[in-house]
Amino acid sequence: MEENGKITINDVAKAAGVSKGTVDRVLHNRGEVSAASKARVLKVIEELGFRPNVHASLLATRKVRKIVCLIPEFHQGEFWELTERGIGTGMENAAKYGAAVVTVRYDQYDMESFQRACARTLDEEPVGVVLAPMFRNETLKFVKELSARGIYYVYIDSKLEEDGYLAYFGMPMYQSGYLCADILTLGSPVRSVNIIRIARDKKGLSDPTLTRRTGFIDYISEHFPECEVRNVFIDPKDRDLRFKALDRMFSESPSDHLVMFNSRIHLVAGYLRERGVRGCRVVGFDVLEKNLAALREGYVQALIAQHSDQQAAAAIDSIVEVSLLHRSLPKRDNFTQMDILNRYNCDYYL
Amino acid sequence: MEENGKITINDVAKAAGVSKGTVDRVLHNRGEVSAASKARVLKVIEELGFRPNVHASLLATRKVRKIVCLIPEFHQGEFWELTERGIGTGMENAAKYGAAVVTVRYDQYDMESFQRACARTLDEEPVGVVLAPMFRNETLKFVKELSARGIYYVYIDSKLEEDGYLAYFGMPMYQSGYLCADILTLGSPVRSVNIIRIARDKKGLSDPTLTRRTGFIDYISEHFPECEVRNVFIDPKDRDLRFKALDRMFSESPSDHLVMFNSRIHLVAGYLRERGVRGCRVVGFDVLEKNLAALREGYVQALIAQHSDQQAAAAIDSIVEVSLLHRSLPKRDNFTQMDILNRYNCDYYL
């Protein structure tokens, strides 16, 4: 019976005094089983420690299970590109287990676009969803619907303060700001720091880097209380406006320590390059191609990076593990490591 | 991913005008097939793009394929412990595909012990071997034998300059030394640097950190030619001898910049802790528990780390992919990223 711990569905059937068809029915909650039989089968499964054979299962099953990734649209060279690469990796892995990964996109600045994307996601009837929460309230509504339908969901990048998610993969935001301050100052007192921020036209969008900024400011005030921290707002689209704002910064409140908390530090680097400004210590986040270029040219001294590709891949894997391989639940909150990149190790990143 | 992807062994058999038994024989080089039939089958496989169904294969096959990991013995808290963790991960993954991972150990200072380990490895009749080359000549002899038997092998940690390996996973050693110099000096001129090295009693053992040291020294002489670089030798076992050597260093040729190129920087940290020496900038390699402790306490400012666990896991995976899943050959040389750890990001490492 228990040869090599290889307990089959037949062993369970025999021990429970039913046929393998019945065992299969309870395994998949397919109904058509009396409460008594179901209880008996469940008990035997427990006692024998029966685990279905993944390969036999995958071989016998016809239908393809879907996993949806719900992420923002993006242009080439933007942050989400790396996430998309990770989705590709996750897709390959999922394919091994006969699962298909579908990517559904939305405009991260348009809530209705997000709502339509949610509807499309449900239409796919997935077993699981990977999502990065951009619109707080809408997302809360959506994940409640997912829970109701018994669809697993996994947060990447950031998460909401609710309790139904299967797992979360992302960076510890507060700590990343704290670390950033240490990298920027090299641990030695500095007179002033200029934080470059994106001017937000639309209100209501939550700022995902707020926590990071808090960590940064805490480090500064704990270590160098007399250091002056200023905020400078720039326009991400309009080059002229942006250059004007930075010109004004350098004339009115100059600092040789510049930092940004999102992935757009290349905007600052572009300015420094054109103006021929050297000698600033500049630190930013994330490994966009343009950021790496700035790092190599020396307009940026350090980047703090995370493997958002691995996050996405891990998120997909966790759904595969649970819903296809019937493994036990994964670790809930998974904080990615924070990678410090400079010109000497960036070429070996990834 | 392919078009239909639904090509089975029966399709191949039909198209080649043979039975599936014959197709299976050529698939596994099991012989008992005429040259003509074999050629025909191979051609059809190529044309149809046939890929055997992994799950069906795993379901039908009885025997367990073995993968051997050939690594040095170690004590708790030593470098190879992390590698062993990675072997565990690789083992879980391999188990999904019905493969068993066997670890064979040897004394890295005893060549005969290594030779015995090689013999034991061959006795296991593995489909693949993961190894870290410690004894150059003996390893060369061994891998030649592996090639002759058609056994795949993958290098981790470092590799030899021969051409039969399936893949290599390790750190770019020269670059890691170069990077280390930048981290130690923070890119600003320093007067002197003391390199702490392990006094080697036995000759003939190759020093795996030589290349790293070269990278370090190149950085220093390129950036700060007047910086004095000294070598100080310490004993790894005998605490008194070690303390005496370090005492002498601090009195005769002191420097506030200390570096080690292996994983033993905690030896230096231990000295600094006991002597109450503060104010040195100390950089080392690898995330041993003792190194992390020293980092948190501030006796070490930075560690350069690699995920040797991921290396081992990736090495095992590559053998699984090729020999069990019949995938195409993996990327040959895989350089791990170099991670910079300080007290603010080390707690999120892994």
Add this chain to the structure above:
DNA sequence: TGATTTTCCGTGTACGGTAACGGAAAATAT
């Protein structure tokens, strides 16, 4: 009570390979 519907469950086949078995054809020996 007999007819009809539900509930519940056993049986059988398909899924795509693996490998043992045995037999026909070809090669070699007697």
Add this chain to the structure above:
DNA sequence: ATATTTTCCGTTACCGTACACGGAAAATCA
């Protein structure tokens, strides 16, 4: 020429699960 090997290949019994099918028993209806 027949007897004996070899070579080569088709057949077949699994591997463990999913799911359609159909039938017996129980419940509901007439």
